[in-house]
Amino acid sequence: MSFRHDISATDGAARTGVIHTPHGDIRTPAFMPVGTAATVKAMLPQSVRETGADILLGNTYHLMLRPGAERVARLGGLHKFMDWQRPILTDSGGFQVMSLSSLRKITEEGVRFQSHIDGHEEFLSPERAMEIQRLLGSDIQMVLDECPALPASDEALEKSLALSMRWAKRSRIAFGEQQGRACFGIVQGGTVARLRQRSAQELQEIGFDGYAIGGLAVGEGQTAMFETLDATLPHLPQDKPRYLMGVGKPDDIVGAVLRGIDMFDCVLPTRSGRNAQAFTWDGTLNLKNARHAEDAGPLDPNCLCPCCRQFSRAYLHHTVKAGEIIAAMLLTWHNLQFYQDLMAGLRDAIAQGGLDSFAARFRARYGVEKSTDSAIFSE
Amino acid sequence: MSFRHDISATDGAARTGVIHTPHGDIRTPAFMPVGTAATVKAMLPQSVRETGADILLGNTYHLMLRPGAERVARLGGLHKFMDWQRPILTDSGGFQVMSLSSLRKITEEGVRFQSHIDGHEEFLSPERAMEIQRLLGSDIQMVLDECPALPASDEALEKSLALSMRWAKRSRIAFGEQQGRACFGIVQGGTVARLRQRSAQELQEIGFDGYAIGGLAVGEGQTAMFETLDATLPHLPQDKPRYLMGVGKPDDIVGAVLRGIDMFDCVLPTRSGRNAQAFTWDGTLNLKNARHAEDAGPLDPNCLCPCCRQFSRAYLHHTVKAGEIIAAMLLTWHNLQFYQDLMAGLRDAIAQGGLDSFAARFRARYGVEKSTDSAIFSE
Numbered sequence: 151m152s153f154r155h156d157i158s159a160t161d162g163a164a165r166t167g168v169i170h171t172p173h174g175d176i177r178t179p180a181f182m183p184v185g186t187a188a189t190v191k192a193m194l195p196q197s198v199r200e201t202g203a204d205i206l207l208g209n210t211y212h213l214m215l216r217p218g219a220e221r222v223a224r225l226g227g228l229h230k231f232m233d234w235q236r237p238i239l240t241d242s243g244g245f246q247v248m249s250l251s252s253l254r255k256i257t258e259e260g261v262r263f264q265s266h267i268d269g270h271e272e273f274l275s276p277e278r279a280m281e282i283q284r285l286l287g288s289d290i291q292m293v294l295d296e297c298p299a300l301p302a303s304d305e306a307l308e309k310s311l312a313l314s315m316r317w318a319k320r321s322r323i324a325f326g327e328q329q330g331r332a333c334f335g336i337v338q339g340g341t342v343a344r345l346r347q348r349s350a351q352e353l354q355e356i357g358f359d360g361y362a363i364g365g366l367a368v369g370e371g372q373t374a375m376f377e378t379l380d381a382t383l384p385h386l387p388q389d390k391p392r393y394l395m396g397v398g399k400p401d402d403i404v405g406a407v408l409r410g411i412d413m414f415d416c417v418l419p420t421r422s423g424r425n426a427q428a429f430t431w432d433g434t435l436n437l438k439n440a441r442h443a444e445d446a447g448p449l450d451p452n453c454l455c456p457c458c459r460q461f462s463r464a465y466l467h468h469t470v471k472a473g474e475i476i477a478a479m480l481l482t483w484h485n486l487q488f489y490q491d492l493m494a495g496l497r498d499a500i501a502q503g504g505l506d507s508f509a510a511r512f513r514a515r516y517g518v519e520k521s522t523d524s525a526i527f528s529e
Numbered sequence: 530m531s532f533r534h535d536i537s538a539t540d541g542a543a544r545t546g547v548i549h550t551p552h553g554d555i556r557t558p559a560f561m562p563v564g565t566a567a568t569v570k571a572m573l574p575q576s577v578r579e580t581g582a583d584i585l586l587g588n589t590y591h592l593m594l595r596p597g598a599e600r601v602a603r604l605g606g607l608h609k610f611m612d613w614q615r616p617i618l619t620d621s622g623g624f625q626v627m628s629l630s631s632l633r634k635i636t637e638e639g640v641r642f643q644s645h646i647d648g649h650e651e652f653l654s655p656e657r658a659m660e661i662q663r664l665l666g667s668d669i670q671m672v673l674d675e676c677p678a679l680p681a682s683d684e685a686l687e688k689s690l691a692l693s694m695r696w697a698k699r700s701r702i703a704f705g706e707q708q709g710r711a712c713f714g715i716v717q718g719g720t721v722a723r724l725r726q727r728s729a730q731e732l733q734e735i736g737f738d739g740y741a742i743g744g745l746a747v748g749e750g751q752t753a754m755f756e757t758l759d760a761t762l763p764h765l766p767q768d769k770p771r772y773l774m775g776v777g778k779p780d781d782i783v784g785a786v787l788r789g790i791d792m793f794d795c796v797l798p799t800r801s802g803r804n805a806q807a808f809t810w811d812g813t814l815n816l817k818n819a820r821h822a823e824d825a826g827p828l829d830p831n832c833l834c835p836c837c838r839q840f841s842r843a844y845l846h847h848t849v850k851a852g853e854i855i856a857a858m859l860l861t862w863h864n865l866q867f868y869q870d871l872m873a874g875l876r877d878a879i880a881q882g883g884l885d886s887f888a889a890r891f892r893a894r895y896g897v898e899k900s901t902d903s904a905i906f907s908e
Contacts, residue, residue, distance in 0.1 A: 187847075187848070187851045187853060188844070188847065188848070189848055189851075189853045189854075189855045191853065191854055191855070192854040192855070192858075193855070194835065194855065194858065194859075195839075196835075216847065216850065216851060217822070217843070217846075217847040217850075221822070221823060221843075224823060225823065225825050225841060225843050225844075226825070231841070231843070231844055231847075232844065233839040233840060233844075443596070443600070444600060444603060444604065446604050446605065456573065456575075460574075460612040461612060462604060462610070464596070464600075464604050464610070465567070465604075465610055465611065465612075467596075468566075468567065468595065468596040468610075469566070469567070469568055471595065471596075472566045472595055474566060474568045474570065475568075475570055475571040475803075475854060475857060475858070476568040476570070476571070476572070476573065478854060479571075479573065479854070479858070480573075
């Protein structure tokens with residue numbers, strides 16, 4: 151069975167459809183919960199599936215350090231190891247090397263760095279990044295790229311981009327052919343339209359199964375992010391999945407879907423769930439707030455997750471205050487449910503040709519938040 | 530519907546049967562998972578039920594401090610608050626006041642102490658302890674007792690016991706009559722047989738729905754604990770439930786069931802689950818141990834819990850080492866399953882008249898551990 155993206159409906163620039171993989175279908179636009187270290191934090195895998203997630207993201211950087219890609223392979227691969235039998239996308243580790251490790255040294259060959267866990271030295275090249283993802287058994291494997299910190303000069307961005315494109319070519323060659331699995335390129339270029347367009351062009355010359363937009367949601371703000379998407383997406387092929395990495399807040403996702411993005415990942419729902427923050431259609435709530443202490447109502451009366459069906463805001467407030475693990479479990483579950491419900495709403499709206507109206511209603515009720523820094527939350 | 534203990538079979542001193550309550554039946558001998566602060570730590574209530582638990586224990590001390598008994602009552606009671614619709618037993622707070630609070634001052638009237646959470650002053654009398662348990666809506670309410678630290682002189686024990694017996698009488702009066710709910714007395718007296726027998730006698734003169742053995746498993750060792758049970762249990766009525774508080778390790782439970790105990794609670798399975806320790810029929814395992822790192826086999830091949838059905842020892846080792854919440858979730862689930870499977874095995878063995886043989890097989894395989902300090906683990 152081959153990897154294939156069937157687009158069943160469009161609405162403006164937005165698209166909905168299904169990505170077919172040997173591990174099952176992915177309904178797009180899709181949100182991928184982050185399963186950093188072979189677990190979506192505070193969730194059992196069947197619970198993640200119950201929220202409607204079709205695909206998880208795994209982190210090459212974390213898994214190469216612990217438990218190690220060769221070990222996961224000996225244990226039967228990542229799907230079996232973490233008991234998630236559906237599709238898995240793995241990043242290449244590039245972003246985490248930049249944000250988590252120390253003593254990084256980038257050369258043409260790759261990046262040498264020290265583990266943030268125990269300080270031991272590791273080396274990641276495009277070839278090793280792809281080998282790790284193959285060992286993990288990932289369905290969608292990402293090229294190794296360099297992620298420049300923003301703001302950066304155009305010259306620095308251009309130099310970094312050139313390296314990322316050379317690494318993309320080596321990654322694609324290293325990926326080779328893997329039946330049913332996909333290799334995605336990553337468009338870089340900061341917020342400079344001509345660099346993004348050049349990157350999109352060069353990646354297509356190499357040829358990938360899907361195209362990601364990297365290096366956004368790192369502090370540039372939502373306006374700049376959307377402008378970059380507007381400048382980039384018309385230069386990507388219509389028939390391949392488009393993945394906006396590390397994004398984001400619900401209103402980021404709505405805006406990006408309107409512009410034609412098919413896939414997202416972000417730690418926000420899971421990390422927020424461990425920090426007492428809940429997403430609702432009326433915006434975010436902090437369950438630490440004393441106003442919830444005697445609120446017998448559910449977090450969200452329309453939500454069907456166990457957190458909302460079985461417990462009151464007062465209970466969530468109490469367990470948050472008491473530092474109980476169940477608070478993280480319940481709020482994570484709810485937040486993932488909210489994100490999946492949002493994606494289902496977006497898919498339905500596109501299928502019915504009513505995305506603009508859906509987006510307007512969403513924004514009117516949810517509100518629009520100011521900053522777009524979701525990708526800086528690395529789990 | 531009234532509170533009633535039907536004993537269906539005996540085997541030597543051991544008994545099996547059912548305690549009927551308006552919230553459902555409790556199969557005895559029963560192990561009660563500890564739900565300290567309105568949650569069995571790291572477990573959803575439906576998961577606790579899936580392990581076979583018929584009843585939970587809630588802590589008056591913890592709940593009176595946070596979220597407060599009056600608040601729980603306004604929110605509809607503890608069953609609704611924590612979404613556990615089956616029986617709940619609440620302790621009286623006496624043990625936690627002694628072990629957790631500071632600046633305790635015990636008078637005839639009650640005990641004044643400072644909260645371990647925020648230092649605010651609280652007062653617990655027999656009447657207030659029973660009022661709190663009534664507000665929580667507890668099915669089985671325990672009298673307030675004084676728990677002397679062991680070792681203590683006979684004179685100190687006798688003085689403490691006399692106070693506990695006066696408090697027991699006041700507690701029983703304060704409990705009054707509550708349809709379908711039960712009030713249990715607590716036998717004290719350290720490891721002194723004549724004090725235990727006096728306590729058992731005095732409690733029966735007051736008259737309770739069940740009798741607990743308190744003040745054991747506080748460091749006296751398994752031999753002294755079993756000797757105390759041997760000296761005490763013949764002096765308790767045959768037709769009422771007998772509850773050994775805060776016990777214990779699996780082999781403590783087996784020995785106590787052989788002696789005629791019907792109910793147990795202990796934090797050991799849940800606390801151990803958060804500390805990488807797993808119970809199996811072949812003894813305990815520490816999942817931190819590197820020998821599990823590449824073990825593709827399940828924790829216990831015969832266990833039907835999700836931890837054992839879905840994950841390998843290697844996965845548990847990895848998630849323990851990575852500090853992932855799922856490790857606590859899975860190991861807690863497994864440990865509670867092990868405890869419930871042990872209780873089911875004991876009940877079946879009694880029903881079939883084969884308890885001695887069951888106990889011998891259990892000990893031969895599990896081994897016998899040295900100390901019996903389980904009650905000192907207070908959650």
